[in-house]
Amino acid sequence: MKILRSLAAGLIIFGISSFHAQKSDLGAWYMYFGNNxxxxKLxxxxxxxxRNFDAGGDLEQLLIRTGIGYDLAENNNNILLGYGFILSQPxxxxxxxxxxxxxxxxQYITKQKFGRFYLQHRYRLEQRFLEDDFRMRFRYFxxxxxxxxxKELVPKTFYASAYNEIFLHFDSPVFDRNRVYGALGYVINKNMRIEAGYMNQIQENRNRGQIQIGFYNNIPFTK
Structure with missing residues:
Protein backbone atom coordinates (compact mmCIF):
# COMPACT_ATOMS: atom_id res chain seq x y z
CA MET A 1 0.00 0.00 0.00
CA LYS A 2 2.85 2.41 0.84
CA ILE A 3 4.41 1.70 -2.55
CA LEU A 4 1.13 2.55 -4.32
CA ARG A 5 0.78 5.79 -2.37
CA SER A 6 4.33 6.69 -3.33
CA LEU A 7 3.58 6.00 -6.99
CA ALA A 8 0.51 8.25 -6.86
CA ALA A 9 2.45 11.06 -5.18
CA GLY A 10 5.34 10.60 -7.59
CA LEU A 11 3.07 10.91 -10.60
CA ILE A 12 1.66 14.22 -9.38
CA ILE A 13 5.11 15.56 -8.46
CA PHE A 14 6.42 14.51 -11.88
CA GLY A 15 3.56 16.37 -13.55
CA ILE A 16 4.16 19.56 -11.57
CA SER A 17 7.90 19.52 -12.23
CA SER A 18 7.33 18.82 -15.92
CA PHE A 19 5.10 21.89 -16.25
CA HIS A 20 8.00 24.18 -15.41
CA ALA A 21 10.53 22.29 -17.51
CA GLN A 22 8.39 22.10 -20.67
CA LYS A 23 5.94 24.97 -20.66
CA SER A 24 5.71 25.09 -24.42
CA ASP A 25 5.22 21.33 -24.88
CA LEU A 26 3.25 20.09 -21.87
CA GLY A 27 -0.11 21.42 -20.72
CA ALA A 28 -2.26 20.77 -17.66
CA TRP A 29 -5.96 19.91 -17.47
CA TYR A 30 -7.79 20.12 -14.14
CA MET A 31 -11.16 18.38 -14.41
CA TYR A 32 -14.30 17.82 -12.38
CA PHE A 33 -16.93 15.28 -13.48
CA GLY A 34 -20.30 14.89 -11.76
CA ASN A 35 -22.79 12.16 -12.59
CA ASN A 36 -25.58 12.35 -10.05
CA LYS A 41 -33.51 6.10 -14.20
CA LEU A 42 -32.46 9.75 -14.62
CA ARG A 51 -7.21 23.53 -19.46
CA ASN A 52 -3.90 25.39 -19.46
CA PHE A 53 -0.90 25.74 -21.75
CA ASP A 54 1.26 25.32 -18.63
CA ALA A 55 0.79 24.42 -14.93
CA GLY A 56 -1.74 27.19 -14.42
CA GLY A 57 -2.53 30.78 -15.29
CA ASP A 58 -2.07 30.56 -19.07
CA LEU A 59 -5.60 29.48 -19.98
CA GLU A 60 -6.03 27.44 -23.13
CA GLN A 61 -9.68 26.46 -22.70
CA LEU A 62 -12.49 26.56 -20.14
CA LEU A 63 -15.11 23.91 -20.81
CA ILE A 64 -18.45 23.58 -18.98
CA ARG A 65 -20.82 20.74 -19.87
CA THR A 66 -24.16 19.62 -18.48
CA GLY A 67 -26.93 17.27 -19.50
CA ILE A 68 -29.73 14.92 -18.49
CA GLY A 69 -29.35 11.18 -19.03
CA TYR A 70 -31.65 8.15 -18.90
CA ASP A 71 -30.66 4.54 -18.10
CA LEU A 72 -32.13 2.01 -20.52
CA ALA A 73 -30.99 -0.78 -18.17
CA GLU A 74 -30.26 -0.75 -14.44
CA ASN A 75 -27.27 1.59 -13.99
CA ASN A 76 -26.19 1.00 -17.59
CA ASN A 77 -26.86 1.82 -21.26
CA ASN A 78 -27.28 5.54 -20.64
CA ILE A 79 -28.54 7.96 -23.30
CA LEU A 80 -27.97 11.66 -22.67
CA LEU A 81 -28.77 15.06 -24.17
CA GLY A 82 -26.39 17.81 -23.17
CA TYR A 83 -25.06 21.32 -23.71
CA GLY A 84 -21.51 22.65 -23.55
CA PHE A 85 -20.01 26.14 -23.25
CA ILE A 86 -16.41 26.40 -24.39
CA LEU A 87 -14.18 29.45 -24.00
CA SER A 88 -10.90 29.08 -25.90
CA GLN A 89 -7.87 31.40 -25.77
CA PRO A 90 -5.41 30.16 -28.40
CA GLN A 107 -24.33 10.43 -26.34
CA TYR A 108 -24.75 6.76 -25.49
CA ILE A 109 -22.65 5.03 -22.81
CA THR A 110 -22.55 1.31 -22.20
CA LYS A 111 -20.44 -0.45 -19.56
CA GLN A 112 -19.05 -3.98 -19.40
CA LYS A 113 -17.09 -5.98 -16.83
CA PHE A 114 -14.83 -8.96 -17.54
CA GLY A 115 -13.20 -10.23 -14.36
CA ARG A 116 -11.11 -7.31 -13.04
CA PHE A 117 -11.53 -5.31 -16.27
CA TYR A 118 -14.08 -2.47 -16.28
CA LEU A 119 -14.83 -1.30 -19.84
CA GLN A 120 -16.77 1.75 -21.00
CA HIS A 121 -17.85 2.63 -24.53
CA ARG A 122 -19.07 6.17 -25.26
CA TYR A 123 -20.52 7.29 -28.58
CA ARG A 124 -21.05 11.04 -28.85
CA LEU A 125 -22.50 13.26 -31.59
CA GLU A 126 -21.79 17.00 -31.35
CA GLN A 127 -23.34 20.03 -33.04
CA ARG A 128 -20.77 22.84 -32.67
CA PHE A 129 -21.89 26.47 -32.97
CA LEU A 130 -18.67 28.45 -33.42
CA GLU A 131 -18.54 32.21 -33.85
CA ASP A 132 -18.21 32.07 -37.65
CA ASP A 133 -18.94 28.44 -38.41
CA PHE A 134 -21.08 25.38 -37.69
CA ARG A 135 -19.60 21.88 -37.59
CA MET A 136 -20.74 18.39 -36.63
CA ARG A 137 -18.43 15.85 -35.08
CA PHE A 138 -18.55 12.21 -33.97
CA ARG A 139 -16.49 10.87 -31.06
CA TYR A 140 -15.84 7.30 -29.93
CA PHE A 141 -14.32 6.70 -26.48
CA LYS A 151 -10.50 -7.38 -7.05
CA GLU A 152 -13.27 -4.77 -7.36
CA LEU A 153 -13.39 -0.97 -7.53
CA VAL A 154 -14.37 -0.67 -3.88
CA PRO A 155 -13.33 2.15 -1.50
CA LYS A 156 -9.58 2.46 -0.82
CA THR A 157 -8.72 0.79 -4.11
CA PHE A 158 -5.93 1.96 -6.40
CA TYR A 159 -6.55 1.30 -10.07
CA ALA A 160 -4.91 1.71 -13.46
CA SER A 161 -6.88 3.71 -16.01
CA ALA A 162 -6.51 4.06 -19.78
CA TYR A 163 -8.55 5.31 -22.70
CA ASN A 164 -8.45 6.06 -26.40
CA GLU A 165 -10.82 8.54 -28.03
CA ILE A 166 -11.07 9.40 -31.72
CA PHE A 167 -12.78 12.54 -33.12
CA LEU A 168 -14.18 12.58 -36.69
CA HIS A 169 -15.69 15.51 -38.62
CA PHE A 170 -18.74 15.12 -40.84
CA ASP A 171 -16.98 17.21 -43.50
CA SER A 172 -13.40 17.50 -44.75
CA PRO A 173 -10.94 16.88 -43.22
CA VAL A 174 -12.66 13.89 -41.60
CA PHE A 175 -9.98 13.22 -38.99
CA ASP A 176 -9.94 15.80 -36.20
CA ARG A 177 -7.85 14.29 -33.39
CA ASN A 178 -7.06 11.22 -31.31
CA ARG A 179 -6.40 11.08 -27.56
CA VAL A 180 -4.47 8.35 -25.75
CA TYR A 181 -4.45 8.40 -21.94
CA GLY A 182 -2.92 6.48 -19.01
CA ALA A 183 -3.33 7.20 -15.30
CA LEU A 184 -3.34 5.97 -11.73
CA GLY A 185 -6.60 6.38 -9.80
CA TYR A 186 -7.86 5.98 -6.26
CA VAL A 187 -11.41 5.16 -5.11
CA ILE A 188 -12.09 7.45 -2.13
CA ASN A 189 -15.53 6.00 -1.36
CA LYS A 190 -18.42 4.47 -3.29
CA ASN A 191 -19.30 7.83 -4.84
CA MET A 192 -15.94 9.60 -5.31
CA ARG A 193 -12.61 8.87 -6.94
CA ILE A 194 -9.58 10.77 -8.24
CA GLU A 195 -7.14 10.21 -11.10
CA ALA A 196 -3.79 11.66 -12.16
CA GLY A 197 -2.26 10.80 -15.50
CA TYR A 198 -0.92 11.76 -18.90
CA MET A 199 -2.78 12.24 -22.19
CA ASN A 200 -1.23 12.58 -25.64
CA GLN A 201 -3.39 14.41 -28.20
CA ILE A 202 -2.63 13.77 -31.86
CA GLN A 203 -3.88 16.21 -34.48
CA GLU A 204 -3.04 16.57 -38.15
CA ASN A 205 -0.33 19.18 -37.60
CA ARG A 206 0.22 18.90 -33.85
CA ASN A 207 1.10 16.34 -31.22
CA ARG A 208 0.95 17.60 -27.63
CA GLY A 209 0.98 16.07 -24.15
CA GLN A 210 -1.21 17.01 -21.21
CA ILE A 211 -0.94 16.18 -17.53
CA GLN A 212 -4.48 15.54 -16.27
CA ILE A 213 -5.92 15.56 -12.77
CA GLY A 214 -9.57 14.55 -12.52
CA PHE A 215 -12.10 14.30 -9.69
CA TYR A 216 -15.24 12.17 -10.11
CA ASN A 217 -18.39 12.71 -8.04
CA ASN A 218 -21.33 10.28 -8.25
CA ILE A 219 -23.19 11.30 -5.08
CA PRO A 220 -26.89 10.62 -5.78
CA PHE A 221 -29.54 13.27 -5.19
CA THR A 222 -32.07 10.58 -4.28
CA LYS A 223 -32.44 8.55 -1.08
Whole structure:
Protein backbone atom coordinates (compact mmCIF):
# COMPACT_ATOMS: atom_id res chain seq x y z
CA MET A 1 0.00 0.00 0.00
CA LYS A 2 2.85 2.41 0.84
CA ILE A 3 4.41 1.70 -2.55
CA LEU A 4 1.13 2.55 -4.32
CA ARG A 5 0.78 5.79 -2.37
CA SER A 6 4.33 6.69 -3.33
CA LEU A 7 3.58 6.00 -6.99
CA ALA A 8 0.51 8.25 -6.86
CA ALA A 9 2.45 11.06 -5.18
CA GLY A 10 5.34 10.60 -7.59
CA LEU A 11 3.07 10.91 -10.60
CA ILE A 12 1.66 14.22 -9.38
CA ILE A 13 5.11 15.56 -8.46
CA PHE A 14 6.42 14.51 -11.88
CA GLY A 15 3.56 16.37 -13.55
CA ILE A 16 4.16 19.56 -11.57
CA SER A 17 7.90 19.52 -12.23
CA SER A 18 7.33 18.82 -15.92
CA PHE A 19 5.10 21.89 -16.25
CA HIS A 20 8.00 24.18 -15.41
CA ALA A 21 10.53 22.29 -17.51
CA GLN A 22 8.39 22.10 -20.67
CA LYS A 23 5.94 24.97 -20.66
CA SER A 24 5.71 25.09 -24.42
CA ASP A 25 5.22 21.33 -24.88
CA LEU A 26 3.25 20.09 -21.87
CA GLY A 27 -0.11 21.42 -20.72
CA ALA A 28 -2.26 20.77 -17.66
CA TRP A 29 -5.96 19.91 -17.47
CA TYR A 30 -7.79 20.12 -14.14
CA MET A 31 -11.16 18.38 -14.41
CA TYR A 32 -14.30 17.82 -12.38
CA PHE A 33 -16.93 15.28 -13.48
CA GLY A 34 -20.30 14.89 -11.76
CA ASN A 35 -22.79 12.16 -12.59
CA ASN A 36 -25.58 12.35 -10.05
CA UNK A 37 -28.74 10.27 -9.90
CA UNK A 38 -31.90 12.37 -9.69
CA UNK A 39 -34.27 9.37 -9.90
CA UNK A 40 -33.99 5.63 -10.45
CA LYS A 41 -33.51 6.10 -14.20
CA LEU A 42 -32.46 9.75 -14.62
CA UNK A 43 -29.03 11.30 -13.98
CA UNK A 44 -27.60 14.82 -14.13
CA UNK A 45 -24.22 15.17 -15.79
CA UNK A 46 -22.15 18.22 -14.78
CA UNK A 47 -18.56 18.88 -15.78
CA UNK A 48 -15.92 21.61 -15.61
CA UNK A 49 -12.51 21.41 -17.26
CA UNK A 50 -9.84 24.09 -16.77
CA ARG A 51 -7.21 23.53 -19.46
CA ASN A 52 -3.90 25.39 -19.46
CA PHE A 53 -0.90 25.74 -21.75
CA ASP A 54 1.26 25.32 -18.63
CA ALA A 55 0.79 24.42 -14.93
CA GLY A 56 -1.74 27.19 -14.42
CA GLY A 57 -2.53 30.78 -15.29
CA ASP A 58 -2.07 30.56 -19.07
CA LEU A 59 -5.60 29.48 -19.98
CA GLU A 60 -6.03 27.44 -23.13
CA GLN A 61 -9.68 26.46 -22.70
CA LEU A 62 -12.49 26.56 -20.14
CA LEU A 63 -15.11 23.91 -20.81
CA ILE A 64 -18.45 23.58 -18.98
CA ARG A 65 -20.82 20.74 -19.87
CA THR A 66 -24.16 19.62 -18.48
CA GLY A 67 -26.93 17.27 -19.50
CA ILE A 68 -29.73 14.92 -18.49
CA GLY A 69 -29.35 11.18 -19.03
CA TYR A 70 -31.65 8.15 -18.90
CA ASP A 71 -30.66 4.54 -18.10
CA LEU A 72 -32.13 2.01 -20.52
CA ALA A 73 -30.99 -0.78 -18.17
CA GLU A 74 -30.26 -0.75 -14.44
CA ASN A 75 -27.27 1.59 -13.99
CA ASN A 76 -26.19 1.00 -17.59
CA ASN A 77 -26.86 1.82 -21.26
CA ASN A 78 -27.28 5.54 -20.64
CA ILE A 79 -28.54 7.96 -23.30
CA LEU A 80 -27.97 11.66 -22.67
CA LEU A 81 -28.77 15.06 -24.17
CA GLY A 82 -26.39 17.81 -23.17
CA TYR A 83 -25.06 21.32 -23.71
CA GLY A 84 -21.51 22.65 -23.55
CA PHE A 85 -20.01 26.14 -23.25
CA ILE A 86 -16.41 26.40 -24.39
CA LEU A 87 -14.18 29.45 -24.00
CA SER A 88 -10.90 29.08 -25.90
CA GLN A 89 -7.87 31.40 -25.77
CA PRO A 90 -5.41 30.16 -28.40
CA UNK A 91 -2.34 32.00 -29.61
CA UNK A 92 -2.30 33.51 -33.11
CA UNK A 93 0.95 35.09 -34.33
CA UNK A 94 2.19 35.22 -30.76
CA UNK A 95 -0.90 37.03 -29.46
CA UNK A 96 -3.74 35.65 -27.35
CA UNK A 97 -7.14 35.47 -29.05
CA UNK A 98 -10.54 34.49 -27.67
CA UNK A 99 -13.24 32.24 -29.16
CA UNK A 100 -16.58 31.12 -27.74
CA UNK A 101 -18.35 27.94 -28.78
CA UNK A 102 -21.81 26.65 -27.87
CA UNK A 103 -22.23 22.91 -28.26
CA UNK A 104 -25.20 20.55 -28.21
CA UNK A 105 -24.40 16.86 -27.90
CA UNK A 106 -26.10 13.48 -27.73
CA GLN A 107 -24.33 10.43 -26.34
CA TYR A 108 -24.75 6.76 -25.49
CA ILE A 109 -22.65 5.03 -22.81
CA THR A 110 -22.55 1.31 -22.20
CA LYS A 111 -20.44 -0.45 -19.56
CA GLN A 112 -19.05 -3.98 -19.40
CA LYS A 113 -17.09 -5.98 -16.83
CA PHE A 114 -14.83 -8.96 -17.54
CA GLY A 115 -13.20 -10.23 -14.36
CA ARG A 116 -11.11 -7.31 -13.04
CA PHE A 117 -11.53 -5.31 -16.27
CA TYR A 118 -14.08 -2.47 -16.28
CA LEU A 119 -14.83 -1.30 -19.84
CA GLN A 120 -16.77 1.75 -21.00
CA HIS A 121 -17.85 2.63 -24.53
CA ARG A 122 -19.07 6.17 -25.26
CA TYR A 123 -20.52 7.29 -28.58
CA ARG A 124 -21.05 11.04 -28.85
CA LEU A 125 -22.50 13.26 -31.59
CA GLU A 126 -21.79 17.00 -31.35
CA GLN A 127 -23.34 20.03 -33.04
CA ARG A 128 -20.77 22.84 -32.67
CA PHE A 129 -21.89 26.47 -32.97
CA LEU A 130 -18.67 28.45 -33.42
CA GLU A 131 -18.54 32.21 -33.85
CA ASP A 132 -18.21 32.07 -37.65
CA ASP A 133 -18.94 28.44 -38.41
CA PHE A 134 -21.08 25.38 -37.69
CA ARG A 135 -19.60 21.88 -37.59
CA MET A 136 -20.74 18.39 -36.63
CA ARG A 137 -18.43 15.85 -35.08
CA PHE A 138 -18.55 12.21 -33.97
CA ARG A 139 -16.49 10.87 -31.06
CA TYR A 140 -15.84 7.30 -29.93
CA PHE A 141 -14.32 6.70 -26.48
CA UNK A 142 -13.07 3.35 -25.16
CA UNK A 143 -12.05 3.40 -21.49
CA UNK A 144 -10.57 0.75 -19.20
CA UNK A 145 -10.14 0.62 -15.41
CA UNK A 146 -8.29 -2.21 -13.64
CA UNK A 147 -8.21 -2.44 -9.81
CA UNK A 148 -4.74 -3.05 -8.36
CA UNK A 149 -4.94 -3.83 -4.65
CA UNK A 150 -8.50 -5.23 -4.66
CA LYS A 151 -10.50 -7.38 -7.05
CA GLU A 152 -13.27 -4.77 -7.36
CA LEU A 153 -13.39 -0.97 -7.53
CA VAL A 154 -14.37 -0.67 -3.88
CA PRO A 155 -13.33 2.15 -1.50
CA LYS A 156 -9.58 2.46 -0.82
CA THR A 157 -8.72 0.79 -4.11
CA PHE A 158 -5.93 1.96 -6.40
CA TYR A 159 -6.55 1.30 -10.07
CA ALA A 160 -4.91 1.71 -13.46
CA SER A 161 -6.88 3.71 -16.01
CA ALA A 162 -6.51 4.06 -19.78
CA TYR A 163 -8.55 5.31 -22.70
CA ASN A 164 -8.45 6.06 -26.40
CA GLU A 165 -10.82 8.54 -28.03
CA ILE A 166 -11.07 9.40 -31.72
CA PHE A 167 -12.78 12.54 -33.12
CA LEU A 168 -14.18 12.58 -36.69
CA HIS A 169 -15.69 15.51 -38.62
CA PHE A 170 -18.74 15.12 -40.84
CA ASP A 171 -16.98 17.21 -43.50
CA SER A 172 -13.40 17.50 -44.75
CA PRO A 173 -10.94 16.88 -43.22
CA VAL A 174 -12.66 13.89 -41.60
CA PHE A 175 -9.98 13.22 -38.99
CA ASP A 176 -9.94 15.80 -36.20
CA ARG A 177 -7.85 14.29 -33.39
CA ASN A 178 -7.06 11.22 -31.31
CA ARG A 179 -6.40 11.08 -27.56
CA VAL A 180 -4.47 8.35 -25.75
CA TYR A 181 -4.45 8.40 -21.94
CA GLY A 182 -2.92 6.48 -19.01
CA ALA A 183 -3.33 7.20 -15.30
CA LEU A 184 -3.34 5.97 -11.73
CA GLY A 185 -6.60 6.38 -9.80
CA TYR A 186 -7.86 5.98 -6.26
CA VAL A 187 -11.41 5.16 -5.11
CA ILE A 188 -12.09 7.45 -2.13
CA ASN A 189 -15.53 6.00 -1.36
CA LYS A 190 -18.42 4.47 -3.29
CA ASN A 191 -19.30 7.83 -4.84
CA MET A 192 -15.94 9.60 -5.31
CA ARG A 193 -12.61 8.87 -6.94
CA ILE A 194 -9.58 10.77 -8.24
CA GLU A 195 -7.14 10.21 -11.10
CA ALA A 196 -3.79 11.66 -12.16
CA GLY A 197 -2.26 10.80 -15.50
CA TYR A 198 -0.92 11.76 -18.90
CA MET A 199 -2.78 12.24 -22.19
CA ASN A 200 -1.23 12.58 -25.64
CA GLN A 201 -3.39 14.41 -28.20
CA ILE A 202 -2.63 13.77 -31.86
CA GLN A 203 -3.88 16.21 -34.48
CA GLU A 204 -3.04 16.57 -38.15
CA ASN A 205 -0.33 19.18 -37.60
CA ARG A 206 0.22 18.90 -33.85
CA ASN A 207 1.10 16.34 -31.22
CA ARG A 208 0.95 17.60 -27.63
CA GLY A 209 0.98 16.07 -24.15
CA GLN A 210 -1.21 17.01 -21.21
CA ILE A 211 -0.94 16.18 -17.53
CA GLN A 212 -4.48 15.54 -16.27
CA ILE A 213 -5.92 15.56 -12.77
CA GLY A 214 -9.57 14.55 -12.52
CA PHE A 215 -12.10 14.30 -9.69
CA TYR A 216 -15.24 12.17 -10.11
CA ASN A 217 -18.39 12.71 -8.04
CA ASN A 218 -21.33 10.28 -8.25
CA ILE A 219 -23.19 11.30 -5.08
CA PRO A 220 -26.89 10.62 -5.78
CA PHE A 221 -29.54 13.27 -5.19
CA THR A 222 -32.07 10.58 -4.28
CA LYS A 223 -32.44 8.55 -1.08
Missing amino acids: KISK NWHNEIQY YANGEKTENIEHRIFQ LGLNIPINN
